[in-house]
């Protein structure tokens with residue numbers, strides 16, 4: 064049994080079909096990359112998994128339990144947390160408070176929540192910005208905040224939606240290391256990314272979405288040689 | 304015809320006529336909401352100003368409100384434009400309730416300023432033309448109300464055509480559909496917002512003028528209409544003209560029937576119940592597209 | 596630089612302390628008119644603080660908060676006048692009923708995701724329904740309102756000839772609400788409220804049951820607001836539907852925290868203390884005509900929205916202390 068199982072999911076928005084019949088798995092301990100051209104439905108898949116949208120048909124299970132159509136906060140409680148492609152910081156709260164709110168998912172005690180928040184801040188090298196407001200961060204900093212806040216909930220499955228976009232190469236490398244570390248610590252990772260370098264160096268397995276369906280799946284090497292994938296990406300400059 | 308039917312038809316006719324007036328009060332609001340996604344709480348006060356414009360022009364110069372409504376339109380267009388340009392545009396990109404609070408403050412200041420200038424008395428005018436009551440069979444029809452009703456239809460059609468046919472109208476619709484996209488096609492959003500707010504305000508000024516022959520003018524008259532206009536807009540689907548018209552008629556009918564069969568001051572209660580039911584079960588209204 | 600700043604702090608603290616001493620102790624003793632003004636200012640400081648929990652901290656703007664005030668006032672008054680139940684007891688029953696009503700309204704509104712201006716107008720509509728209801732029901736004595744018979748000073752009937760006693764009571768009310776706000780802000784609950792205000796989707800994604808916590812904020816706010824209603828009833832000894840459920844009172848409740856600074860502990864109190872002299876001045880200058888202060892209120896609301904987005908508290912912090920709005924309540 065896989066950690067996350069998406070089975071025969073169908074989703075459309077007012078006549079626009081995003082998925083006709085999508086099935087995929089994420090196994091415990093994996094880092095799975097999710098790629099596909101713009102508008103392929105990557106973010107929509109995350110929205111379905113985390114309960115922000117409901118699938119028209121099909122089921123989603125996590126650790127063997129059905130989570131289809133549950134409310135987002137309940138799905139978070141089960142151990143799945145996501146970052147947002149379009150960042151959603153709490154603008155009037157400091158970085159520390161932003162992260163502390165994530166930490167409250169597991170603990171009710173304020174002191175412990177602050178400890179957890181501080182651990183995350185230290186691990187991500189965020190101490191310099193701790194008392195800043197989100198408006199004082201660069202886009203890279205905001206992406207990192209998304210990541211930090213999600214991490215503070217101590218998830219079992221972390222869904223990352225283009226967390227690297229906007230980061231400079233040094234920051235990217237640091238983030239890649241960080242992801243590897245938390246994966247090593249037992250957090251399963253499902254990551255959307257347009258940078259092939261990132262996907263190649265991180266993923267154990269890659270899933271490719273296009274044309275309302277999954278068009279390929281396999282190791283990064285297999286996928287990058289797949290005919291259909293190459294065709295789908297032809298002309299999509301962001302993928303190179 | 305039996306009494307039962309006469310009473311029922313009378314209630315329906317009165318309700319529809321009143322509903323036309325509610326629709327008239329609501330079209331400007333829905334235009335502004337549809338394009339700018341803001342709720343103008345001072346809408347009722349603008350209507351009150353339109354009423355006073357026609358009132359004074361009648362008292363001073365004997366000008367019939369059906370003529371002075373042009374002046375009301377111009378006065379309110381300018382006032383609305385100024386308010387949009389110098390007040391609302393400064394806070395448009397902050398939290399949505401700020402515009403509501405700002406316009407609430409404006410309406411408070413305007414209503415009480417008018418009360419200060421011209422006292423809180425109720426004032427009425429009695430133009431000699433287009434007045435009185437006509438009978439159709441045994442059904443009474445108030446002539447000025449009928450005029451207001453007809454105008455409300457004309458205005459709705461007019462605004463609809465304006466949006467469909469003219470360049471400015473097309474730009475307004477483009478903005479209503481999608482702000483960012485229209486920016487890239489080179490539409491001057493600031494100018495269009497200003498025009499749109501001006502037209503919305505002007506239209507409510509016209510509505511004020513139209514009801515002056517049969518509705519007493521007072522500084523607080525706006526508050527009678529602002530909630531009803533807002534409810535009509537929600538009922539019809541935010542931003543929809545036909546919805547506003549239909550919503551107005553529904554509210555007018557409901558109130559009239561309630562008043563006929565349960566005399567008392569509870570008619571408005573019915574309006575609020577309809578409002579809350581709409582918000583709960585059909586928040587997009589009759590004609591609404593996406594949910595708010 | 597540092598020294599200058601601390602010096603400023605000290606001088607400022609002394610000035611403020613002196614000012615507060617004069618305002619709260621010297622003025623009321625000197626002249627009973629000031630005492631009345633202060634009692635009303637503090638009542639609205641209290642009501643503003645109640646509103647602030649829902650609207651300032653949790654970001655759900657209520658335009659109909661007078662509904663909860665009115666329910667509190669009417670319940671304790673009707674119980675007292677008709678059944679002789681002490682307002683001290685009726686006060687809690689009113690608060691409970693107000694809370695139940697608020698949960699019903701909140702359930703309806705939040706379930707459909709009414710937000711921002713729509714929630715605001717929906718609350719206004721509910722308050723209007725109560726006003727129309729109170730205008731037409733026998734139990735509320737319709738539009739004539741209820742005159743509470745003065746039975747002489749007595750603790751059990753919550754009636755005192757000495758205004759000073761009311762003054763003491765409303766000060767206690769304020770101390771309590773400030774403490775409640777303080778503890779909420781410092782707790783997990785406060786974090787949840789602020790997260791909901793700042794970004795509801797992000798809050799959900801981090802495991803916060805936003806529907807539930809919005810209801811919690813609303814219920815707390817409605818409960819406490821109703822207590823203020825009873826105080827008002829016992830102080831003024833007269834109620835009518837317009838005072839209790841009219842739009843005007845909803846505006847009175849929200850204007851002070853907006854002026855003082857929403858989402859701050861002391862904002863409502865500071866807003867109330869700043870507004871009192873202004874509106875009294877307007878009432879004095881434009882004597883004999885009661886709407887003058889409303890023009891001022893309207894202008895203040897406009898100015899506050901345009902130029903004081905974080906209220907007086909935010910303005911002072913930013914310009915005199917170079918402190919950013921955040922950083923408090925860590």
Ligand SMILES: Nc1ncnc2c1ncn2[C@@H]1O[C@H](COP(=O)(O)OP(=O)(O)OP(=O)(O)O)[C@@H](O)[C@H]1O
Pocket residue numbers: 076079081099100101102103104105106107108148
């Ligand atoms: N809430 C929504 N309502 C209507 N259509 C939507 C909604 N969300 C997404 N879509 C549409 O669904 C399709 C898939 O969008 P999605 O955001 O999932 O793509 P994506 O793969 O994440 O793209 P990108 O690489 O640009 O992030 C797009 O055509 C988008 O316009």
Ligand SMILES: [Mg+2]
Pocket residue numbers: 105106107148
């Ligand atoms: Mg995406």
